[in-house]
Amino acid sequence: MKKLLLLSFCCLAGFVNAQTLQNKLDYAFTKLQQDSQCRYSSLSLTVLDAKTGEPIFSANGDQGLATGSTMKVITSITAFNILGKDYQFTTDLNYSGTIDADGTLNGNIVIRGGGDPTLGSWRYEATKEHAILALWVDAIRKAGIKHINGRIIGDVSLFDTQAIPDGWIWQDLGTYYGAGTSALCWRENQFDIFLHAGSTQGSPVTMAKTVPAMPYLDFKTELTTGAPGTGDQSYSYLPLNGNTMYLRGTFGIDRIKTNISAAVPDPAFDAAYRLTDTLKRLGIDVTSDALSSTTASEKKMVLAPADKLLVSYYSPKLSQIIYWLNQKSVNLYAEQLLKTIAIASGRKASTNNGILAMHDFWKPRGIDSHSMNIYDGCGLSPEDRVTTSTLARILQSAHGASWYPEFYESLPLYNNMKMKSGSISSVLCYAGFHTTPSGREVCFSIMVNNYSGKSASIRQKIFDVLDVLKEH
DSSP, X not given: OHHHHXXXXXXXXXXXXXXXXXXXXXXXXXXXXXXXXXXXXXXXXXXXXXXXXXXXXXXXXXXOBOOGGGHHHHHHHHHHHHHOTTOOOEEEEEEOSEEOTTSEEESOEEEEOOOOTTXXXXXXXXXXXXXXXXXXXXXXXXXXXXXXXXXXXXXOTTBOSOOSOTTOOGGGTTBGGGOOOOSSOOGGGEEEEEEEOOSSTTSBOEEEEEXXXXXXXXXXXXXXXXXXXXXXXXXXXXXXXXXXEEEEEEEETTOSOOEEEEEOSOHHXXXXXXXXXXXXXXXXXXXXXXXXXXXXXXXXXXOOOOOEEEEEEXXXXXXXXXXXXXXXXXXXXXXXXXXXXXXXXXXXXXXXXXXXXXHHHHGGGTOOGGGEEOSOSSSOSTTOEEOHHHHHHHHHHHTTSTTHHHHHHHSOEETTEEEEEEEETTEEEEEEEEXXXXXXEEEEEEEEESOOSOHHHHHHHHHHHHGGGGTO
């Protein structure tokens, strides 16, 4: 009898605690809804038990809202499921033609892209630009090549020709976070532009240099010096069938950081250009200019097959890639993974095929494709619409998977909670996990669309709602 009474008491205590958590979440969420910053907003919150999937709280859980970068949670979990945590991209360095006795290659060297978003990246020791170039130069030397009667070509044929997903806005496309996809990425498809603000507000901002040097691009700056405290409001606009990049907007007069990052128009060409330049500086002459396979196709150039392998390079494992994808919210990584998911599903590598592959994966697992109306894999498109119910359920599905520790580690720490943030214009969202004081593991997704006022203010108000999870 004593044991039965104790068991009944524990069950009652758990029920009361759950009811208290629901009530407090309801109160906190209602308070957020009634806040002046949310007067014209759409809000949603879903909280689930991370182990069982049991619903804990839901408000507007089936309302499709813009996700911002919380979309990367879906892409990451899908990639872990389909590709596996140890998946690696392969980049091959091949050549066509023949090598004469004197070391002359009568043919081309081709860098065959395999979709690796980390090639030339500074985030990993093995992927850094100098390390990759050294690997390629060493392979060329070992093959006995001392002179190239041909050119270096960056091959992007693995992916489709649409580098930018539908739905991205024009203003983002020249920025580092709007860099397009490529089967052959290089330095995360971006470069740095260093600026000098003027001495007075409204005066011109001058350009000091680029890192690395971009001699094949022309720059026109229409930037003006912004008022103190306005920061970086500058945008770079990519060339359209040309080589002129415009810089527009304002750059704060008191800004300490003097550089901005812009997107490389043709990363495959840039990789081929850097290898060509390195070879020439080391005394290995290359007779023709670097080229990307895209340009070669546009010029209707007929290239001999490059079927002789010099060296293969293998990327960091998927778990290591997803760590930086979520920690630094790297849009390029998400978009490259989306196209790779398409390939793994037996489709051609395109954004749309990647989205179809994601829908196909989640549909048998109870996720309605209409609850995940998306245009990309990173959340940069303002047209993306996902419900918090779907996002929370996808998060919950990761709990207990063999790769869950790696995914959990990839989530940033905000407000002392492991969660991914997402923000675009007037949108702020969070999705992640938390262990309550009672030891219950929960997962959650909260989205606020069309808020007014400062983002720092609405962020704290969202944290106030999530803080309820720290109390029970």
